[in-house]
Amino acid sequence: MNTISIAIVGGDLRFVRLAKILFDRGFDTWVYALSHPDIPIGVRVAKSLEDISNCNYVVGPIPFSRDGKNLFSPLSNINVSIEMFMEYMTSPHLCLSVLKPDLVNELDFRNLSYTDLMEMDEIAILNAIGIN
Template sequence: MRKISVAIVGGDLRFVRLAQLLFEQGFLTFVYAISHPDIPAGVKVAKSLEDISTCDYIIGPIPFSRDGKNLYTPLSNLSVSIELFIDYMNSSYLCLAALKPDVIYMLDKHGLKYIDLMEMDEIATLNAIPTAEGAIQYAMQNSEITLTDSKCIVLGFGRCGKVLAHKLKGIGADVFVEARSTKDLTFIEAYDYTPVPLGELKQHLWKFDFIFNTIPVQILDFTHIDAMNKNALYIELASVPGGIDIDYANEKGVYYLPAPGLPGKVAPTTAAKILYHGLKIIMHK
């Protein structure tokens, strides 16, 4: 019986763990633009994109790109341009993540088969767990106070916001959650958090010890930053551009802590199992 071939291109430590898992599960496994001593000897190290162009499935990094030009390859000295990557793809099913509109346009233009893994509830919802735990870890490591009895606000009530608010409440924090929709605000109140409508956010900011942002849109301008507690820790969980005016925040001395890609940093083995779970769903479809 022919083995299913899967190639991993780029990515952080979670993709090393995924390569191990795929190999252990009997897949014909390739890696390209990712190097680590934990990659099993039986995994094939591709020398070029051409070497993996006929694989059944190709898994890209998370995020797919940081600079909009090249794939995210933190564990390799190789630079892989988005255009070159797409040019070499043909029959493979592409499992990519956090795709920007211009990349989606290029994929569609080439008629490629692909999925954005971060749009799969089966992955994104589970991914919120290591993200939330990582955010709490970062908060504890970068503050002189406990989360217990602290005042925290979570900006956004999506997958990550829901899980993070729940875990902060469990630790004993006084949890506020910002949201736009009245439906979300009603659920926030039902879960025994304090709801904060976006339009009223500014008048509450002075009281928070920790601000966790999950919204990839700038909602905190200079007026919000001026209203913040000067000792607050702001943790950025959202993708670029994030939720705050970074230049003004730096100018005002805000303790700004970027925290992208937390699952791959704080829980790479769990993150790899989540990706594997999603890949199996894709294969069965």
């Protein structure tokens, strides 16, 4: 198994596919606030944000939030507040998307390491056209 750990928090069916791809490529793959029967059995299901706080990377949903308070997690009954998410994600590099200026300011204020995926042209284009 790859020594790189990647957690996926929230998201829709695209993130179920992402979990499968990462797992199939040998990454230590975790999910939180993402539930679907197509998630491979070997993917670790976190019971809390603390469980994934030491992963190398954490991938957030697209969009990151719809209500400005919680992460977008339509495939889960778990509500993940942005505040709690940022409190626990002090070590991993965060791969987030569609970040509003106030959220960017808060991430910067907390000195959290992050990338806005929608700032990457290849990701934005694939997200816009949809891939199967």
